[in-house]
Amino acid sequence: MAEGPLRFGWLSDIHLDFLDHEEREAFFHRLKERSLEAWLLSGDISQARSLATCLADFVRIVERPLYFVLGNHDYYHGSIAGVRREIRDLCQTLPLLVYLNEAEPLLFGEKTAIVGVDGWGDARLGNPMTSPVFLNDFRLIEDLQELSRRERVQVLRRLGSEAGARLKEQLEACPASVDELLVVLHVPPFKGASWHEGAISNADWLPWFSCQAAGDVLLAFAAERPACRLTVLCGHTHSSGVYSPRPNLVVFTAAAEYGCPRPQAVLQAVPERGFLPVLDGPPKS
Numbered sequence: 001m002a003e004g005p006l007r008f009g010w011l012s013d014i015h016l017d018f019l020d021h022e023e024r025e026a027f028f029h030r031l032k033e034r035s036l037e038a039w040l041l042s043g044d045i046s047q048a049r050s051l052a053t054c055l056a057d058f059v060r061i062v063e064r065p066l067y068f069v070l071g072n073h074d075y076y077h078g079s080i081a082g083v084r085r086e087i088r089d090l091c092q093t094l095p096l097l098v099y100l101n102e103a104e105p106l107l108f109g110e111k112t113a114i115v116g117v118d119g120w121g122d123a124r125l126g127n128p129m130t131s132p133v134f135l136n137d138f139r140l141i142e143d144l145q146e147l148s149r150r151e152r153v154q155v156l157r158r159l160g161s162e163a164g165a166r167l168k169e170q171l172e173a174c175p176a177s178v179d180e181l182l183v184v185l186h187v188p189p190f191k192g193a194s195w196h197e198g199a200i201s202n203a204d205w206l207p208w209f210s211c212q213a214a215g216d217v218l219l220a221f222a223a224e225r226p227a228c229r230l231t232v233l234c235g236h237t238h239s240s241g242v243y244s245p246r247p248n249l250v251v252f253t254a255a256a257e258y259g260c261p262r263p264q265a266v267l268q269a270v271p272e273r274g275f276l277p278v279l280d281g282p283p284k285s
Contacts, residue, residue: 006037006108006112006268006269007035007037007267007268008037008039008182008266008267008275009031009034009036009038009039009040009263009266010039010040010041010042010233010254010263010264010265010266011039011040011042011261011263011264012041012043012044012233012234012235012254012256012264013042013236013238013254013256014041014044014045014256014261015044015045015046015073015256015258015259015261016045016046016050016054017046017047017073018258018259019259019261025061028062031061031062032061032063032064034263036064037064037065037108038064038065038067039058039062039064039066040068040116040182040184040233040267041066041067041068041069041184042069042116042184042186042233042254043068043069043071043072043073043074043118043185043186043235044071044072044186044235045070045073046073046074047073047074047076047077048074048077048082049077049078051083051086051087052086052087052090055068055094056090056097059096059097063096064096065096065098066096066097066098067098067100067106067114067116068097068098068099068100069100069118069119069184069186070083070084070087070099070101070186071118071187071235071236072120072135072141072236075140075141075143076137076140076141077140078141078142079141079142079143080141080142080159082142084099084101087099088102100115100116100184101117101118101166104170104173105170105173105174105178107175107178110175110177111177111178111179111180112178112180112181113174113178113181113182114181114183114184115167115171115174115181115182115184116170116184117163117166117167117170117185117214118163118185118186118187119160119163119167119186119187119234120156120159120163121207121208121209121211121236122157122159122163122187122207122212122213123152123153123156123157123207123208124157124210124212124213125191125194125206125210125212126202126203126204126205126206126207127206128156129150129153131208132204133204133205135208143155156207157213160211160212160213161213163211163213164217165213167183167217167218168217168221171221178228179228180228180229180231180269180275181228181229181230181231182231182233182267182275183218183230183231183232183233184232184233184234185211185232185233186234186236187211187214187236188211188236188237188251188253189211189214189218189232189234190210190215190245190251191206191210192243192245192251193210193232193234193251193253194206194209194210194237194253195237195240195241195253196209196237196239198239209236209237218230218249219246222248222249223246225248226248228248229248229275230248230250231250231252231267231275232249232250232251232252233252233254233264233267234251234252234253234254235256237253238254238255238257239253239255240252240253240254240255241253252264252265
């Protein structure tokens, strides 16, 4: 890579299982044409049966590091532990692949770091016990199948708590010198970032479209490290927006359309201003 400001491409909710082989390869070749340090991918890459193949094909063609988390769709037709085990093994054979959920903070010099966790809609906001929304997750992810509503809520809250605890570990592992931090999540960490169909998710969708456990960790860290600028990238809801709950914390939520994957933005580190989306532009509310 040429010397200069760090530039990362951001992808989210690309759902490659909606493309055939030729369409996927054409998409990867378009990404390869961009001169970037690496790509960040905030989940919903494919489904369990094709996930490893899609990730391997990505780095084979694009020939750039891919720093990624998994989304709920990536576990469809599989189990959480089984998919993570397969991806962990894959990353050991392909050094350009980095599964952020299980990685230590990635440092770029002394001042810049990347961390990330999958996150889950953790049923802490909205009305989980009365919501009429029934996600495909509850049919297609082994860990969530054949559960009562109360049991399902308990599992989701546990998964959210685990994601929050893992994110806290990663943030605390960042050296004190880090003042630019990219955080890659799948599920929006705040109600204000849970954009759905152009507006903030209502009480029926919020339980499944927000991860409060991750949000609480981010707020605490932002308060403890006011000189550190946190740029959070997430997806999941397929509707774009920008939310900033603190002066040093901004959340970009990705738009997405099944069958039409595209880069969300190119993020460039700007001194004293943090990571700003450029070229493709930031998601618009």
